[in-house]
Amino acid sequence: MKGRLITLEGGEGAGKSTLLEGLCSYLRLHAIEPLLTREPGGTALGEGVRALVLDPALREMCAESELLLMFAARAQLVREKLRPALDAGQWVLCDRFTDASFAYQGGGRGQPPERIAELERWAADALQPDLTLLLDLPVGTGRQRAAGRGHAADRIEREADGFFERIRAAYLERAAQQPQRFCVLDARQTPDQVLAAAMRALQPLLEEGTT
Ligand code: Z5A
Numbered sequence: 001m002k003g004r005l006i007t008l009e010g011g012e013g014a015g016k017s018t019l020l021e022g023l024c025s026y027l028r029l030h031a032i033e034p035l036l037t038r039e040p041g042g043t044a045l046g047e048g049v050r051a052l053v054l055d056p057a058l059r060e061m062c063a064e065s066e067l068l069l070m071f072a073a074r075a076q077l078v079r080e081k082l083r084p085a086l087d088a089g090q091w092v093l094c095d096r097f098t099d100a101s102f103a104y105q106g107g108g109r110g111q112p113p114e115r116i117a118e119l120e121r122w123a124a125d126a127l128q129p130d131l132t133l134l135l136d137l138p139v140g141t142g143r144q145r146a147a148g149r150g151h152a153a154d155r156i157e158r159e160a161d162g163f164f165e166r167i168r169a170a171y172l173e174r175a176a177q178q179p180q181r182f183c184v185l186d187a188r189q190t191p192d193q194v195l196a197a198a199m200r201a202l203q204p205l206l207e208e209g210t211t
Helices: 016-029 044-054 063-087 098-108 113-122 139-148 161-177 191-210
Strands: 004-010 035-038 091-095 131-136 182-186
Touching (some): 004 016, 004 063, 004 098, 063 091, 063 098, 139 161
Parallel strands (some): 004 091, 131 182
16 A cells, blocks of 8 residues: 555644544555654654643744744655655655644744745655645634643743734635645534544545545
8 A cells, every 4th residue: 555644734733634534544544554754753863843832931943043943844754754654655644744834933933935935845845745635723722722731831832812813814825725635624514524634535545445
């Protein structure tokens, strides 16, 4: 079977982790054991980067450092985990990928998209997902859900609503530009409804795998 890269994207509290669990069970029903990973993270180096970029004490981190750190983690994940898994025919479910950099560091922090695209070409080896599920949710709803989990806000979660509005707009713009790859899911629905819509979006890839 051909390896597939499925990425989950969305704003804070959109329900990516919840959907990831459901999709994993669904793929197992199809005898597919996916590799589950996340960004930033998924490797020892990436998890170290994650701790850095989310550390509320590092308030002075500039946008350029933040962007480069995201791609340092990504360069490692692509070479250490993603390419080998995909080359071996494995399916990969990844909680965030390069679209998050276009949305957060591009839309949110104002980094030029052509700079991010250049990093994508060499640092991320131009790796593109087969399918990106974008969980779209009003910013206020997502923030309420995230706050409901009861853990302290990280460095990025401490940003103002306007930052997250720009991120949402950047994600939706990217999805509109690449409709063949993106599936936008209405994340205001119940977890079961979101999962059902995601399963429908996966169907063509599952069918390709059996033909
Ligand atoms: N970041 C970046 O800036 N640039 C990059 O290139 C990359 C990342 C890759 C870490 O991401 C941070 O890194 C993130 C972007 C930045 N910063 N922020 N903000 P993360 O994915 O680990 O963190 P996150 O976006 O904050 O995700 P999250 O808060 O963990 O949310 P989630 O996984 O999307 O949601 P969840 O945990 O599944 O659900 C949240 C709560 O809502 C939970 O209590 C659920 O039970 C509940 N929930 C879930 N679904 C529903 C539905 N459908 N209805 C009602 N309630 C629900």
